[in-house]
Amino acid sequence: MTQQPYTVAFALFRYFPYGGLQRDFLRVAELCVQAGYRVEVLTTEWEGDRPDWLKVNIERVTPRTNHAAMVAFGRKALQFKDEVKAKVLVVFNRLPGGDLYFAADDCFAMRVKEKNALTRMLPRYRTYLNLERQLFSTAGHARILFLNNSQRDDYLGEYDLDQRRYRVLPPGVRNDRRPGDNAAFLRAEVRKEFGVAEGEHLLLFLGSDFRRKGLGRALLAMAHLPDSIESVKLLVVGEDDSAPMQADINKLNLSGKVIFAGARDDVPALLQGADLLIHPAFHEAAGMVLVESLVAGLPILTTAACGYASYVLDSGAGQVVASPFRQEALDQALADMLMGDRAAYRRSALEYAERVDLFGMHEQVLAEIEVLLGS
Structure with a gap:
């Protein structure tokens, strides 16, 4: 009798095609299928195309608030694991009971300390904190996959986590982010599409959730550029x-200088077409766009609040504004980079990408799943 393949269950609250977490989930699921495992996915919502090789189960949850819906979804995920007879449940949100947690979230226990006492008592905060505490409890069994050392240190500052329960993953940049033989052609096409004239600077802001990722800060920095730096578009x-x-934009007299292009699939071309990535996020557990830009050779300006900012510092591929954030520091850094030697930043980035693993995340997640399948 032929042995049936192991089933791996994945649970993520919501799928949409342009989220970093969602892309990581999809790549890991694809690797599992290629390795011969049966994959079952549970989510409350799926936007965009569904791969024909993936079994997706949509489970609506009735609570109206996000935090109550997450609790209900967590219960559904545990039931789902039993229903599909999965040996391993991989969770991409704070869902107690999962076997493997892909920690795409900041440490909530640390973040909540920044709020006042009344805010911390709100049901939303208490619920998310309780979910995280259950997941990281010493009585828990979930193996934790951190995205970087900074994120790991944040969690270890709040939870007594046995070192055998976690590992830190490398980034998972796609190979198509590397500049190819057509890099100059892609650059010319992007600049032509968006009307970037010869000698004009093109800044790139790439990512959903504009406020959290610092678009307002980027606009201010652009507006504060000295008169000697002309012709800048964002x-x-x-x-x-x-x-x-x-x-x-109107208040800062930036009308005509800011282009909203929506979500796009031609990220490799955009990374070649721009002169600088600006990503002054308020907080971000990782920040995949930082290492994508690094691999592409695009100079980077970001904040220390991003988990992957350490790669920018280590590589010399750009500048990192220290915490606590000061707008004046961002303003100065942007001016310095636009007036400085961006070719040197590019060389440093490309050399670093050749010697450091920025690509192996998803294969390592598969390896972790296979350890659990064999246990």
């Missing part, structure tokens, strides 16, 4: 509503 690419930003 290309904003991502899935979010641009309307709330228009008042700021």
Whole structure:
């Protein structure tokens, strides 16, 4: 009798095609299928195309608030594991009971300390904190996959986590982010599409959730550039509503200098077409766009609040604004980079990408799953 393949269950609250977490999930699921495992996915919502090789189960949850819905989804995930007879449940949100947690979230226990006492008592905060505490409890069994050392240190500052329960993953940049033989052609095409003239600077802001990723800060820095730096445009690419930003753009006299391009699939071309990535996020557990830009050779300006900012510092591929954040520091760094030797940043980035593993995340997640399948 032929042995049936192991089933691996994946649970993520919501799938949309342009999220970094969602892309990581999909790549790991694909590797599992290629390795011969049966994959079952549970989510409350799926936006965009579904691969024909993937079994997706949509499970609506009734609570109206996000935090209550997450609790309900967590219960459904445990039931789902039993229903599909999965040996391993991989969770991409704070869902107690999962076997493997892909920690794409910041440490909530640390973040909540920044709030006042009344805010911390709100049901939303208490619920998310309780979910995280259950997941990281010493009585828990979930293996934790951190995205970087900074994130790991944040969690270890709040939870007594046995070192045998976690590992830190390398980034998982796609190979197509490397500059190919057609890099110059891609650059010319992007600049032609967006009307970037010869000698004009093109800044790239790439990512959904404009506010959290610091678009407002980027606009201020652009508006504060000295008169000696002329002809600068900002290309904003991502899935979010641009309307709330228009008042700021008008107030800062940036009309005609900011282009909202929506979500796009031609990221490799955009990384070659721009002169600098600006990503002054308020907080981000990782920040895949930073290492994508590094691999592409695009100079980077970001904040220390991003987990992957350490790669920018180590490589010399750009500048990192220290915490606590000061707008004046971002303003100065942007001016310095635009007036400086961006070719040197590019060389440093490309040399670093040749000697450091920035690509192996998803294969390592598969290896972790296979350890659990064999236990």
